[in-house]
Amino acid sequence: MLKIIKLEKKIGDFQLNVKDLSLEEKTIHGIIGNNGSGKSTLIKLMTGLLKPDTGVMDFGTLTKRDIVITAPRPYMLHDTVYNNLTYPLKIRKQVIKKETIMEWIDRCGLSGKEKQYAPSLSSGERQKLSLARALIFEPEVIFIDETMANMDPDSVVLFEQIIFDIQSKKPATWIIVSHQLTHIYKLCQCIHFMDAGSILASGTPDEILLHTDNPVIRQYLSKYTIGN
Ligand SMILES: Nc1ncnc2c1ncn2[C@@H]1O[C@H](COP(=O)(O)OP(=O)(O)OP(=O)(O)O)[C@@H](O)[C@H]1O
Numbered sequence: 001m002l003k004i005i006k007l008e009k010k011i012g013d014f015q016l017n018v019k020d021l022s023l024e025e026k027t028i029h030g031i032i033g034n035n036g037s038g039k040s041t042l043i044k045l046m047t048g049l050l051k052p053d054t055g056v057m058d059f060g061t062l063t064k065r066d067i068v069i070t071a072p073r074p075y076m077l078h079d080t081v082y083n084n085l086t087y088p089l090k091i092r093k094q095v096i097k098k099e100t101i102m103e104w105i106d107r108c109g110l111s112g113k114e115k116q117y118a119p120s121l122s123s124g125e126r127q128k129l130s131l132a133r134a135l136i137f138e139p140e141v142i143f144i145d146e147t148m149a150n151m152d153p154d155s156v157v158l159f160e161q162i163i164f165d166i167q168s169k170k171p172a173t174w175i176i177v178s179h180q181l182t183h184i185y186k187l188c189q190c191i192h193f194m195d196a197g198s199i200l201a202s203g204t205p206d207e208i209l210l211h212t213d214n215p216v217i218r219q220y221l222s223k224y225t226i227g228n
Contacts, residue, residue: 002173003021005057009041016042029192039194078117080114138170143176160183
């Protein structure tokens with residue numbers, strides 16, 4: 001279990017205040033909520049990119065090396081697509097097999113682009129590469145902050161399949177921030193709704209996305225059609 005107790009962070013006028021959040025491991029979690037509700041701030045705190053004012057985060061025996069976060073506008077190393085994929089393996093002193101790198105390039109729909117300068121990729125392609133770069137070293141916990149927002153629908157489905165494939169073989173813990181609710185509904189086993197810096201509700205996709213009585217969540221959902 002990844003546990004958070006009384007986590008607080010003030011940034012300007014914004015106050016994050018997560019009293020108690022427990023995330024079951026080897027499960028796919030979604031974090032949803034309106035713009036500015038604190039989703040990115042929460043996962044930046046959880047991954048150590050931001051320092052909390054107060055609070056306890058207990059991730060058991062997991063260390064920073066087991067955790068990865070991908071951003072909506074991912075940073076690309078000033079190098080080739082291929083070398084962007086070898087980097088996470090190098091820093092973790094893992095074996096680099098050309099075959100594995102090429103497999104990931106193919107798998108995420110970047111075939112033929114291995115020698116391309118990564119910063120010259122399109123925004124959707126950069127998101128695909130950043131996800132491949134995050135997954136290639138088989139992390140225990142993966143935080144995805146709207147990293148599929150610029151992908152075309154086929155690519156979103158491709159990554160959904162990659163995620164399901166990983167879960168069937170060597171399950172990881174996923175925390176996915178997204179406004180793509182159909183995608184969240186399909187993927188996640190547990191959904192957490194954020195409002196004004198706090199977790200307003202947690203539950204199954206059906207409880208949160210289909211059958212909630214909460215007026216704030218209903219208002220948020222009223223803009224969406226959740227389906228295939
Ligand atoms: N460096 C900063 N300085 C001032 N305010 C900030 C800073 N970083 C975040 N905030 C504010 O904190 C609030 C929460 O931001 P956050 O990015 O966590 O929201 P979010 O739920 O991820 O939103 P979105 O759905 O738009 O991505 C916002 O109101 C934002 O303007």
